[in-house]
Structure formats: C-alpha cells, structure tokens
Amino acid sequence: MSTDSVQSRRLTIGVPRALDYYAHFPLVRELLVGLGFDYVVSEPTNRAVVDAGTSYTVSDACIPVKIFHGHVESLFGRCDALYLPRLVKLRRLKHDGRSFRETFCPKFIGLPDIVRNSMGLETIEQLGPAARARRALRRRLRLREGEVAPGVRELPVVQRGQGGPGLDTDRPIVLDIDIDLTKRLGTLYRVANQLRRLRFFSYPRLYLTYRRALRVQRRYENLLGAGLSPREVLAVIDGAERPERPPTPRGPLAVVGYPYLLYDRFLAAGVVERFTKRGYDVWTPWRLWKDKRALALGARVKSRPLFWHFSNIVCDAGLYLMRYGLTPEQLAGERLSRRGYLYRLARKRPGAHDTPIRGLVHVTSATCGPDAFVGKYLELTAKRLDIPLMVLQVDEQSGEAGVLTRLEAFCDMLERR
Ligand code: SF4
Secondary structure, eight states: OOHHHHHHSOOEEEEOSSTTHHHHHHHHHHHHHHTTOEEEEOOOOOHHHHHHHHHHSOTTSOHHHHHHHHHHHHTTTTOSEEEEEEEEEOOOEEETTEEEOOBOOHHHHTHHHHHHHHHTOOBGGGGOSHHHHHHHHHHHHHHHTTOOOTTOOOOOOOOTTOOSSOOOTTSOEEEEEEEEGGGTHHHHHHHHHHHTTTSOOOHHHHHHHHHHHHHHHHHHHHHHHTTOOHHHHHHHHTTOOOOOOOOOTTOEEEEESOHHHHSOTTTSTTHHHHHHHTTOEEEOTTTSTTOHHHHHHHHTTSSSOOSBHHHHHHHHHHHHHHHHOBOHHHHTTOOOOHHHHHHHHHHOSOOTTOBOOSOEEEEEETTOSHHHHHHHHHHHHHHHHTOOEEEEEEOTTOOHHHHHHHHHHHHHHHHHO
16 A cells, blocks of 8 residues: 555444444544544454453443443454544433533543553653644555655654653554533534544535434434334334334333433343244333433432433333333334323323333343442332332353343233233
8 A cells, every 4th residue: 555545545433332322323434434434343242242341341231231332343454543422411401490410421421531541552742732632644645555665664653641662553542532512513513623634534524414414313213213223213213114113012111221221132131022032012211212201200309400311311211111101102213292191291191091010120230339329219219119020230250151041031020910
C-alpha cells in the first residue's frame, strides 16, 4: 500500500457490541458513516470474549463491564479508533413537578478511563490538536502497514503528558466522547471536535448527518416498542422484511433488565426469545421505552426517582406492568392514551379491560449496585400485588443449562397457577 492510499483510506472505527450498543447503535452508525468513516462491530459475546474481559478487570466489576473489555480486545488490529462513549446525561427528569438529576452508574461514566488504563490505550486527545493528530495518525497507519522505507527510523507517536516511546501501534486510539444530551448542540460540538482530529468535515455536514441519525434512532426505538429485538430492528432498518410476531396464547409476561443483559444472547441465554417460544407475550422495559405516560405512572410508585437513567426505565416499566397490566391499545402496539393515563392517575388502579401480566422476571448482574435498589422496589411491589417474581442473576460463571433450568421451573409454576 502506498503512502497515498494510506492517506486516502477511510478510517475504521470499532464499536464494541456491549453496554450502550443495544440502546444507541443506529445513531452512532449513521453518524460515523455519514461523516465518512468505516465502522466495524465486534462479534457477538462468546466464552473467549468473557474470558478475555475477565482477565483485564477487577473481580468485583459487573459482568457487562467485563465483557466490554473482551469486546474491545477483539477489535484490536481490526480498527484505527474505538468508539468509547462516556454517557453522562441523556434527559432532564421531572417527577411530581420537581426537577431531578439523573445520570449513569459510575462504571458507565468512568468506562473510557477504566478501559484505557487497564488495556494501555491512548486517547485521541493525547495525539495533540486537530492537524497534528491527523499527521500522527497517518504516521501510525504507515507503521502498521509496513510502509516505512528500510533504514528510516520512525519517531514514536507524540504523547502529551507521557514520557517514553509510543504505545503498541496495533492498538486503536480511544475516542473518549462525553455524551450529555441535556446540553444539546454543545455535546454535538464536542463530538465534532473529537472526530475532526481523525478526519476533517464541515460543521453543516455534521449537523445534517446528526439530524438524519436522530431520525434513524427514532425509528429504532419505535420498532423496539413494537416488540422486535435490537437484532431484528437493525435487519428491518437495513431493508429486511419485518418478522411476524409468533402467537402468544399464554398472555403477557414482564421480563425486565438492562438492554445489554436482556439482548446479549450469551449472557442471559436468550431469555426473551425463550419465553416468546413458550407462548408468552414478553414485555421488556425497552418495549415501553417511548411510552412516556406508562413510565410516568410507574415512576409514581416511587417517592423520588433513582439517580441512574437505565435503572429508572427498568424500574418504572416493571412497576407499571405489575400495577396496571396492559391496556387493549398497548396490546395492539400503541402507546397509552392521554385519557387512559388520566383515568389511572385519578383512580390509581387498572381499567376494567386491562390485561394483568402473568409474572415478572428481573434479569440482573451480580455486583450491580443500582440493581440493589431496582430489585427491592420490584420485589416489594410483586409481594404486595401477589405477582410471581423470578430474579435471574448472571455472572461470568453462569452456564446456559443453569439459566434454562430456572426458566423451565418458573414457566411450570406459572402454568400451574
Ligand atoms: S448499571 Fe449495573 S450492570 Fe450496568 S454497568 Fe452499572 S453496575 Fe454494571
């Protein structure tokens, strides 16, 4: 490969298939492709990814964070930079007329630093300001492509604040981007400044691409609301036929948990699909994600919101489903109407035509701090309303056989009731 082709080659950004991937991947993909980057997603989780991730992390880290490290490692040598967002805030939260601060769990907020330090990676900022960073990156690519002429010794990549030679050139640069959507265009400006260190593009182009990416993200969220899994939704966005919903003679069942646990087929042994195959209409928090009135009703069970964004969605959805069940309009794929919301708000009980859920399954990770609060709310409410509850805790030792045995036993118990 000549020097020119190194310069004209599109940079590849690696996206780990873990944590935020399940919530915002369509937006990220659209943004990267629209700005002229290639992207590569790590393979679905498997035993090798779990083992690699475990070797990089401390033993009390939760399993989603461990496997995130494994996914990052599997992208080494396959991409030039890594998309590693630092999720800080996504929305302003109102509860009972008061405004609350809502953020992410500390492992999310510290993720870029944890990964960078435990895996020895550099951030894009360490390469210096925009033009210098682009030069350093090209030099790094030439090193990797073996384009250094014999006898010419390349200087190591300049690192701010760090002495010693450049790090292993096989390792991608970290795009450590703070995401705070309550600051709207301020966040977009910061994202632009990070990405423009890799490749120049104009601000109008960024804005138009962002608007398009938001539209794709909204479509993704609406299709999740129709009961499709993230994998099915991505296939539909890419042009595949929308899959038929299988028959659900056994009625609605709530399966709540973070998206990176529920939809990772290795971690929770495909729990959503397994209940669907048994004939249940599975309701996850991500199916109610955009049903704001339903989540607001669930939130009223709590005296005040939790601090964590994903935990609030999981908890509010679980509480709503247990307390009110599902309205005919929700079962038909629509959101809770304003009239239905006001009716439940005034009477604090389900309507005459609502369908109660059969039971609730809470999928959680061992050593997850926020889930200690979510689990308690769900447990107390399930006990008070006499709803069967199963807590499915997963960690790196959980085997598929153990999870399946518990699912079978829970289904048998539901069917006997
Ligand atoms: S919310 Fe829990 S499972 Fe998710 S990253 Fe934080 S500690 Fe881990």
